[in-house]
Amino acid sequence: MIGNFPYITVMIYIGCGIYILMFQRNLIKLAIGLNLIENGMNLFLITLGYRKGGVAPIYTQAPVGPVMVLPTPQALTLTSIVIGVATSALILSMAMMIYKHYGSIDLDEVRRLRG
Amino acid sequence: MLGLLETGSGFWSAIVWVILILIIGSIVYYIRNKGEKSYKKNTNQDKPFISGNPETTKEGSHLNENHLYWGFMEALKSYYDPLVKIHTGDINDYSGWIVIITAIILIIVEVRG
Amino acid sequence: MKIFDHIPALIVAVPLLAAFLAPVVGRINKKAIGIFTLIALAISLIFTIILAFRVFSIGPQVYVFGEKFPSLTLPSGLKFPIRIIFQIDALGIFMGLITAVLSFLAAFYSLAFINKKDITYNYYSLLLLLTVSMFGMVLTGDIFNFFVFFEIASMSSVALICYRGTDFGEPAEAAFKYMVVSSISALMVLFAISIYYGQYDVLNIAALAKAIQYSQLDKIALGILLSVLAMKAGAVPMHMWTPDAYSEAPAPIAMILVAASQVSLYAIFRIVFTLYNIKLNTLTIGWIMIIFGVLSMFVGVTMAIIQKDIKRLIAYNAVSQTGYILLGVGVGLAVLTNPIALQRYGIVAIEGGIFQIINCAIYEGLLFLTAGALFFKTGTRNLDKMGGLAHYMKYTTIFFIIGVAAISGLPPFNGFASKLLIYESVYKFNPLLSIIAMVVSILTLASFIKVFNSAFLGPKLSQFKEVKEVPPSMILAMAVLSCIIIFFGLFPDLIVKNLVHPAVMSLIEQFKYTSTVLGGM
Numbered sequence: 067m068i069g070n071f072p073y074i075t076v077m078i079y080i081g082c083g084i085y086i087l088m089f090q091r092n093l094i095k096l097a098i099g100l101n102l103i104e105n106g107m108n109l110f111l112i113t114l115g116y117r118k119g120g121v122a123p124i125y126t127q128a129p130v131g132p133v134m135v136l137p138t139p140q141a142l143t144l145t146s147i148v149i150g151v152a153t154s155a156l157i158l159s160m161a162m163m164i165y166k167h168y169g170s171i172d173l174d175e176v177r178r179l180r181g
Numbered sequence: 182m183l184g185l186l187e188t189g190s191g192f193w194s195a196i197v198w199v200i201l202i203l204i205i206g207s208i209v210y211y212i213r214n215k216g217e218k219s220y221k222k223n224t225n226q227d228k229p230f231i232s233g234n235p236e237t238t239k240e241g242s243h244l245n246e247n248h249l250y251w252g253f254m255e256a257l258k259s260y261y262d263p264l265v266k267i268h269t270g271d272i273n274d275y276s277g278w279i280v281i282i283t284a285i286i287l288i289i290v291e292v293r294g
Numbered sequence: 295m296k297i298f299d300h301i302p303a304l305i306v307a308v309p310l311l312a313a314f315l316a317p318v319v320g321r322i323n324k325k326a327i328g329i330f331t332l333i334a335l336a337i338s339l340i341f342t343i344i345l346a347f348r349v350f351s352i353g354p355q356v357y358v359f360g361e362k363f364p365s366l367t368l369p370s371g372l373k374f375p376i377r378i379i380f381q382i383d384a385l386g387i388f389m390g391l392i393t394a395v396l397s398f399l400a401a402f403y404s405l406a407f408i409n410k411k412d413i414t415y416n417y418y419s420l421l422l423l424l425t426v427s428m429f430g431m432v433l434t435g436d437i438f439n440f441f442v443f444f445e446i447a448s449m450s451s452v453a454l455i456c457y458r459g460t461d462f463g464e465p466a467e468a469a470f471k472y473m474v475v476s477s478i479s480a481l482m483v484l485f486a487i488s489i490y491y492g493q494y495d496v497l498n499i500a501a502l503a504k505a506i507q508y509s510q511l512d513k514i515a516l517g518i519l520l521s522v523l524a525m526k527a528g529a530v531p532m533h534m535w536t537p538d539a540y541s542e543a544p545a546p547i548a549m550i551l552v553a554a555s556q557v558s559l560y561a562i563f564r565i566v567f568t569l570y571n572i573k574l575n576t577l578t579i580g581w582i583m584i585i586f587g588v589l590s591m592f593v594g595v596t597m598a599i600i601q602k603d604i605k606r607l608i609a610y611n612a613v614s615q616t617g618y619i620l621l622g623v624g625v626g627l628a629v630l631t632n633p634i635a636l637q638r639y640g641i642v643a644i645e646g647g648i649f650q651i652i653n654c655a656i657y658e659g660l661l662f663l664t665a666g667a668l669f670f671k672t673g674t675r676n677l678d679k680m681g682g683l684a685h686y687m688k689y690t691t692i693f694f695i696i697g698v699a700a701i702s703g704l705p706p707f708n709g710f711a712s713k714l715l716i717y718e719s720v721y722k723f724n725p726l727l728s729i730i731a732m733v734v735s736i737l738t739l740a741s742f743i744k745v746f747n748s749a750f751l752g753p754k755l756s757q758f759k760e761v762k763e764v765p766p767s768m769i770l771a772m773a774v775l776s777c778i779i780i781f782f783g784l785f786p787d788l789i790v791k792n793l794v795h796p797a798v799m800s801l802i803e804q805f806k807y808t809s810t811v812l813g814g815m
Contacts, residue, residue, distance in 0.1 A: 080485075087276040087478070093470065096272065100477050107484050114492040139491070142438055146484065149445045153477055156452055160470040163456065167463025173271060176467055179538045180270030181601075186711055186786045188718045189642045195706035195784045243752040246602055246677035249744050254600060261600065268534055268597070272474050278532050279478060279525055286582060287517040294575040 072113040079106030093161040093171040097154065104150040108143050115139035298344070299364050302357040302380040305341045305390070306429050309334050313422035320415030328405045331418045335398045335425065342394040346387045350796060354383040354810045356435070368812070374501045375811055381435030381500065383807060384796035388648070389432040389560050391793075392655050395778075396553050397425040399771045400546035403663055406765035407546060407670060417457060423450040424550055431557050435811065437487050438497050440561065444483060447554055448476035455543040455551075468542035475525065475535045482522040486515040499569060500811035503804060508573045516574065519565055520582065527558040529620060530589040533613045537601075540609035541675070545666020548605065549659040552612055556651050559619060563801060571804040572631055580628025583620050588727060590617030591734045598741045603675050604668065607745060608661050611701065611738060615654045621731065622647025622716045625723045630802070639719035644798045645790060646715030652793075653708045653782065657700040660775040664694045667764045667772070668749060677748040684750040686761045691750050693772045698746065700779050702739035708782035711790075 079102055086099030115136035123137040165171050168178075186193045229236070236242075254261060297304070312334035320327045349355055357364045357380040368375060382390070401421060408417055423446060430443035456469035491497060493512070494505045506512060525532035536555075540548045566579060594614030601607040626644035629635040667690045668683065669675055684691040700707040703714075713735060721728040763769070782789055800806065 084276065084280060087474070088273050088280065091273075096474060100474065103478070103481050107481050107488070110485070111488050114488055136495075138497075139488075142488075142491075145438075145442060149442070149480075152449055153445075153473070156449060157470065157473050157477075160452070160456065160459075160466055160473060163459050163466035164463060164470060167466060173273065176470075177270045178464055179467055179471075179542070181265055181268055184785045184787055186714075186790060188715050189639050189722070190718055193711065193714055193786075195711070195786065198706050199784070239753040240755060243681045243755070244747070245679075245681055246744070246748045249747060250599060250740075260596075264593070264597065265600070270534070270538070272471055275471065275475055275532070275534055276478065278534075279475075279521070282525075282532060283482075283518060283521040286521045287514060289578065289582065290513050290517040290520075293578045 072109060076106045076110045076113070079103070079109065091173040093164065093173070093176070094158075097157050097161060100157065101150070101154060104146070104153070108146055108150070111139045111143045111146065300357070301341050301345050301348075302355065302382060302433055303359070305338055305345065305433065306426055308337050308341075309422045309429070310426045313419050313426065316419040316422065317415045320418075324414065327415050327418050328401070331401045331422060332398070332405070334422060335394070335401050338425070338429070339394040339398050342387070342390050345382065346391055349382055349384060349387045350792065354381065354800070354806065356381050356810055374496050375498045378439055379435045379498060379500075379811060380433045381807070381811060382433055383810075384800040385560065385563070385648070386432045388652070388793055388797045389557060390429060392553055392556070392652055393425065393428045393432065396549055396655060396659055397421070397428075399659070399774060400550050403546045403666070403768050403771040404544075406767045407544065407666060413457075413460075417454070420450045420454050421547075421550075424454065424547075424554070428550075428554055428557055432560060435499050436497055437490065437499055437502065441480065441483055441487055444561075445480050447557075448473070448480060451543075451547070451551055451554060452476065454547045455539055457544050457547070458542075465542040468538040471535050472539045479522045479526045482518050486519045489515045498811065499564070500808045503569050503571070504808050504812060506569060506573065508570070512570075516565070516570065516579075520562065520579070523558050523562045523565075524586055524620075527555045527562070528590070528613050528616050529586045530593045530613065530617075533590065533594070536613050537606040537609040540612065540662075541603055541605035545605075545662050545669065548609075548662045548666075552658045552662070553655050555612075555616065556619075556655060559616070559651065563623060566627065567801040568804055568807050576630040577628050580624050580626075580630075583624030583627060584727065587617045587620030587622075587624055588730055590614060590620065591731065592617075595734050595737045595741065599737065599744070602677055604665050604677055604745060604749065605662070605675055607741060608658070608665055611661075611741065612654070612658050614734060614738065615650070615658065615701070617734075618713065618716055618731065619647045619650050619654065621720060621727065622650060625720050625727075626798075629723070635723075636802075639722040641798060641802070642715055643719035643723070644801065645794050646712055646719060648797050649712040649715065649786075649790060649794045652789075653700070653712045656775055656778055656782070657697050657707075657709060660693060660697040660772060660779065661701065663768070663772050663775070664690055664697060667768055670764060670768070671761050672758060677745065680749040681758075682750075682752040682754045683758065683761065685754050686758060687763055689763060689769050690772070693776050694746065694750065696776045696779055698739070698742040700783070702742065703735045704739075706783045708779050708786065711783065711786035715790075 083099045083103035083106065086095060086102065090096060090099065115138065117133050117135050120133045120135040123134040128134070161171060164176055168176055170176070183194050184196045312331065316327055316330065319330045345355070359378045361377060404417070404421070408414055427443045427447035427450065431440055431447065434440050434443065452469050452473045455472060456465050459466040459469065489511050490502060494502060496502050496505060528536045540551060543551060591614050594610050594617060598607050598610035598614065601610065622643050626640045626647065629640040667687070668680065671687065672680060674680065696707070700709040703709040717728050717731060720731065
C-alpha cells in the first residue's frame with residue numbers, strides 16, 4: 067500500500083490543477099494550475115520506471131545482481147520538462163500582453179470574444 | 182473519361198451534368214432571345230417599380246447585416262437565447278466541458294465495452 | 295539514388311533547418327525571407343509527392359532513425375523495435391499532401407499579406423515550425439514522438455495567433471484561451487501514453503498494436519484520448535475556442551490551423567483503427583463518434599447564421615464540416631465487425647469521410663483567404679460596415695462564389711462528391727442522420743448567402759472608393775485553390791480510386807501496418 071503513495075500524489079496534483087482551471091478567475095492562477103498538471107504528469111512518468119530494489123541506470127556500472135530502474139521514462143520526463151518550460155514562458159507572456167491592453171487580469175473583464 | 186463516381190447505390194458523373202447544363206442553358210437562351218426587343222431606354226420604362234414611393238438614394242438602399250435574417254432569428258428566439266448564453270467565452274467553462282465530456286465517455290466505455 | 299532512401303527524414307528536416315536560418319536571412323535582406331521560406335516549402339512539397347508515388351506503388355514505407363540501413367527495424371534478433379521509426383502508409387501520406395500544399399500556398403499568400411516589417415522574420419520562422427510539426431505528426435510511427443510534435447504545433451500556432459497582439463488586445467486573449475485548451479489536451483495525451491508505456495513497455499505504434507489487450511487501463515486510456523483529441527479537433531461541445539482562435543489569427547494561419555485540427559482527427563482514426571482495431575466494441579465507439587458528428591454539424595451551422603464577424607462565421611462553418619467527417623467515419627466504424635454491412639456501405643462511408651477531409655481543407659482555406667483579402671483592403675471584419683465590394687474586387691468575388699458553392703455541396707464542385715458518398719451510405723445505416731446532414735447543408739448555404747449579400751452585393755459605397763484589387767500573389771494562391779476545387783469536382787473518381795481508397799484500406803487492415811515493422815506474424 068505504501069508503494070502506491072506516488073500514484074496518490076499524482077492524482078492529488080492533477081486534481082488540484084483541474085480544480086484551479088475550472089474555478090479560479092485570475093490569469094496567473096490559471097498558469098499556475100497548468101503547471102501543477104504538468105508536474106503531476108512528470109511524476110507519473112518517473113514513477114512508472116521504478117523497479118523494486120533497483121539502482122541508477124548507468125551503463126558502465128551495470129550491476130550483476132540487483133536490477134536497474136528503467137532509463138526510458140527518465141528521457142521522456144526530460145523532454146516533458148523542457149516542453150513545460152516553453153509552455154509556461156509563452157502563457158505568461160500572453161498574460162502580460164492581455165494586462166497591457168485590457169488593464170486587468172480578472173476573467174470577468176477579459177471576455178471581449180464571446181457568442 | 183466520363184468521371185464516374187460509384188457510390189454504393191448509384192453513380193454521379195460531373196461531366197455529364199455540365200454537358201446537360203450547357204445544352205439546356207443554350208435552349209433557354211435561345212427561347213429568351215425571341216422576346217420583346219423594342220423598349221425606350223432612359224425613360225420611365227427603365228426604372229425600378231416601387232409602387233409609386235419616392236426612391237431613396239442608391240447608397241441608402243443597401244441592406245447590411247442587421248436587417249438580413251431578422252425573421253429567422255426572431256422566430257427561433259427560444260432556441261437561440263440559451264444557445265448564445267452557453268457560449269460565454271470563459272476559460273473556466275471550457276475546462277468544465279472537457280471534464281464533463283471525458284467523464285461521460287469514460288462511463289460509457291466502461292459500461293458498454 | 296542514395297538521397298531517395300532518406301526522404302521521410304528530409305521532409306521534416308529541411309523546413310526545420312530553414313526555420314532556424316530564417317532570422318539570419320532576415321537580417322541580411324528583409325525581402326528575401328519570404329522567398330527563402332517558399333523555397334524550403336517547395337522542396338518539402340516535391341519530396342512529399344515523390345514519397346506519395348512510392349507509397350502508392352510499392353506499399354507502406356518505414357524509416358528508422360540511426361540504423362545502418364533506413365529500413366532495418368529489428369536489429370540483431372530483438373523482438374520489438376527500439377529506435378524511433380517513421381512509418382508512412384497511405385493515410386499518412388494523404389494527410390502529408392494536404393499539409394504540404396496548404397503550407398506552400400499560405401507562404402505564397404503571406405508574401406503580400408504580412409507587412410509589419412519588424413516582426414516578419416518571426417512570422418516566417420514560426421510558419422516553418424508549424425509545418426514541421428504537422429509533417430511530424432502524420433509521418434511518425436512512434437507514439438511519444440507524436441506527443442512531442444503535438445506540443446511543437448500548439449506552441450507555434452499560439453505565437454502565430456498573437457501576431458497582431460502588439461497593437462490590439464483580442465489576439466492575445468484568443469491566444470491565451472487556445473494555449474490553455476491546447477495544454478490540457480497535450481497533457482492528457484501524455485497521460486494516456488504513459489498508461490500504455492507502463493503496461494506494455496513499448497512506445498512504437500505497430501508493436502503496441504500487436505501487444506495490446508483490452509484491459510481496464512486500456513479502456514481508460516481510450517476514453518481520455520477520444521475526448522481530448524476531439525476537443526483539439528473542434529467537436530461540439532468543446533468547440534468554443536475555435537471561433538476565437540480562427541478569427542483573430544491572420545488569414546493564411548487560419549488556413550493552416552484548419553489543417554492542424556484535421557491532423558487531430560487523423561490521430562483519433564490512427565488510435566481507434568490501428569491501435570485497437572476490432573478489440574474494442576466498435577458499435578459503442580462508432581456511436582460516440584456519430585453523436586459528436588451530428589452535434590458538431592447542427593450547433594456549428596446554427597451558430598454561424600447569427601454572426602456579425604466574417605471570420606467567426608467561416609470558423610463556425612469549419613466546426614460544422616468537421617462534423618461530416620466524424621459522421622462518415624463513425625458509421626464506418628460502427629459496422630466494422632459486420633462484413634456484409636461493411637461491404638455494402640461501411641467502406642463507402644469511410645471513403646466519404648476521408649475525401650471530406652481533403653475537400654474541407656481546400657474550400658475552408660479558400661474562404662479564409664478571401665476573408666483575408668477583404669480585411670486587407672477594407673480594414674474591417676464586421677459585416678455591418680461592408681457593402682458593394684463586388685464592383686471593385688472582381689477576382690475575389692469569383693473565388694468567393696466558387697468557395698461557397700463548394701462548401702454548400704452544390705454540383706459540380708468537390709463538396710458535392712464527398713457529401714453524396716456520406717449521404718448515401720449513412721442513409722442505409724440510419725435515415726435520420728442523413729436527413730439532418732442534408733438540412734445542415736442547406737443552412738450552410740443560407741449563412742453564406744448572408745455574407746455574399748452584405749459584403750459583395752449592393753450599390754457602390756463612398757467609403758470604399760479607393761479600394762482596388764488585391765496584390766497578385768494573393769490572387770494566385772486563391773486561384774490555385776479554385777483550380778484544385780474544380781479539378782476534384784469534375785474528376786472525383788480519380789481521387790477516390792487512387793488517393794482515398796488505399797487510405798481507407800490501410801485503416802481497416804491493421805495487419806499490414808504491424809507486419810511492415812515487425813516483419814510478418
